[in-house]
Amino acid sequence: MILEKLQEKFGSEILETSGSLEKSNLVVIIRKDRTHEILKFLKEDASLSFEMLVDLCGVDYLKKSEKPRFEVVYHLYSLIRNHRLRLRVKIPEEDAKLKTATDLWRSADWAERETREMFGIDFEGHANPKKLLLFEGFEGYPLRKDYPMAKRQKIPVPEEKVE
């Protein structure tokens, strides 16, 4: 039912689907351009009503030869309908940015900040795009697969004393 609705409205954006709604493992892989529109539809359509964003994370497929390199995964859940959907958005390295989903779900706030600092994927329109877990001044993106394992950061020093 979800698939039909999505196919009908955003057919050209869908690259691949797998799993089933009954087994709660439905996966939809999409192009990135109309992501925000699709998310908004998934949330606001009465028969879908995904009013909960369970998680949002990044993936780096460096070793797999597949292109594009990155992925952002939205884990969605509907409390009313009790169904789940995993939306995987393909992100190319040259254009690693998406529109923020914080206007749809507040829970996207920290998840987007984490994905940003760990993978270097920008979320445009985020109100507070500071680092979440890392310190300001951290160089590089540690969860990218090409981050050197032996790389060490400069140890941050205490801030100036306040007299």
Add this chain to the structure above:
Amino acid sequence: MSEKDVFAGSVITTKLKEVMGWGRKNSLWPMPYATACCGIEFMGTVSSYFDISRFGAELVRFSPRQADLLIVLGTINYKQAPILKRIYEQMCEPKWVISAGACASSGGFYNNYSVVQGIDELIPVDVYIPGCPPRPEAILNGVLKIQEKIEKEAKHQKVA
């Protein structure tokens, strides 16, 4: 024969700095900087079964300004590094540092992007305690090593 009679009329000679060292080593005021499981072992060390007060170091302070022994127990990551350094700087001289456990001493098995590979990259350390986490006996042994060090320091200190 009472104690008074034994010492009656007798004199004990010593040096001021040695008396001070003796006093310091037997009345350490530790401050635990506990971030991981090593901190739980420290709680065991302080409480009745292992009883750190047998060595005069039972007065645990949670303000660096009142302590002279900093015991770092647990993983220190980059984000915590400036906090630990500031706490060390707030302690009054003379002060000593124990690095307890594998994480504080060398990063332990956290050989990754976020963990400082040993607190000696930040602050000077006097005694390292091995273990993951160290047993309370090991922590007590660390305290004894610090006491030895304080005594030696007092002996070899040049009079200003």
